[in-house]
Amino acid sequence: MRIGILALQGAFIEHEKMLWQLGVEAVEVRRPEHLDRLDGLIIPGGESTTIGKLAVEYGLLEPIQEMSRAGKAIWGTCAGLILLASGLSGGRGEHKDPPLLGLMDLTVARNAFGRQVDSFETDLVVPALNAVSTPDEAGRPFHAIFIRAPRIESVGPGVEVLAHLEPALSEVEGDGTVVAARQGHLLVTAFHPELTADTRFHRYFLSLVS
């Protein structure tokens, strides 16, 4: 299995290390030809305007959309989630809006958790992870790190919600906001699993790669 990681800016090394740990070949993607012969792609967190601008400059948007049409699994974390979305709403983005791949039927607001809580950590209940969990891990909450995270404002009917902020568990913004979702072979998380030692989300993504 060969998984590409969009390596234009942001937290791509951390995803690479997770994949290595899982014994999966990771390929840094900077040019369209790097997408050849990949089984899946991770679009990391970072600054969505920068990643989007460079992706346009390097002619990567259309080939990534093509990859999705071919049914290859794609996972966007944080800024990557923004790029996968079909629409942007409001939010408090300080820069101009990034170009969107528009692959997933959801709208997001950038930097929408507000200044005071730029970053926060919370535990999430993610039943879908049980499918890839060891008996030891099963049912264990996932510790999620949010960094200037986008807020998913709405999801379309074909989108399966995998996790939302739990009022009971969350110290911040425990309002039921959707923070992880899946649409067929497409996955998004508003938080950063690659910054933890927990590989369950990476294993879950790999399970979508067929």
Ligand code: GLN
């Ligand atoms: N705030 C960033 C953006 O809007 C995303 C933050 C992140 O990826 N950690 O692009």
